[in-house]
């Protein structure tokens with residue numbers, strides 16, 4: 001398997017899942033120029049990361065990749081099996097992270113894509129922060145009294161939450177103020193697989209793993 005990723009992005013979730021699975025894989029880190037190259041766009045028409053190549057399959061879209069990895073690796077224990085109530089929960093939270101939490105960050109990182117007026121960037125970012133707060137609050141409430149996003153063990157939903165919750169540590173209302181999310185992110189940051197991903201990316205966890 002080969003993962004196309006960029007350090008610190010949402011593709012970090014796939015990298016973590018690959019580490020949890022433990023099968024051989026390669027990671028190619030792309031920058032914002034190579035992401036738009038004709039060769040890469042053949043694999044991922046949106047010109048974004050992640051893309052997973054698994055044999056003859058080239059799969060874009062983080063959520064699709066995570067579900068593929070769960071189903072292809074039933075012994076890895078990274079997500080519940082089809083037909084269980086917990087699997088429905090997995091779908092629910094992957095969709096929420098992919099379709100709501102993640103897009104709420106786009107105006108924060110790329111305000112120029114959301115207004116043609118440069119003087120409007122700060123207002124676009126402020127609106128983004130209100131939406132991020134709404135999504136993180138909802139997830140934080142879900143995590144009250146829970147050890148993980150879905151069921152009783154860690155899953156790809158936690159891996160998917162990891163990069164986005166990590167981005168939030170730099171905001172005016174930082175992820176540390178969402179106590180239940182912060183608890184899960186600290187656990188993940190201390191996970192040897194996650195630490196291996198950070199080392200491969202040359203990035204650091206946004207939380208002090210000794211705390």
Ligand SMILES: N[C@@H](CCC(=O)N[C@@H](CS)C(=O)NCC(=O)O)C(=O)O
Pocket residue numbers: 009010011035047048049050060061062063098
């Ligand atoms: N819907 C895609 C979105 C992927 C996405 O937005 N990736 C970001 C990194 S977190 C990216 O590559 N952005 C580059 C760009 O938008 O030009 C997915 O969930 O995989």
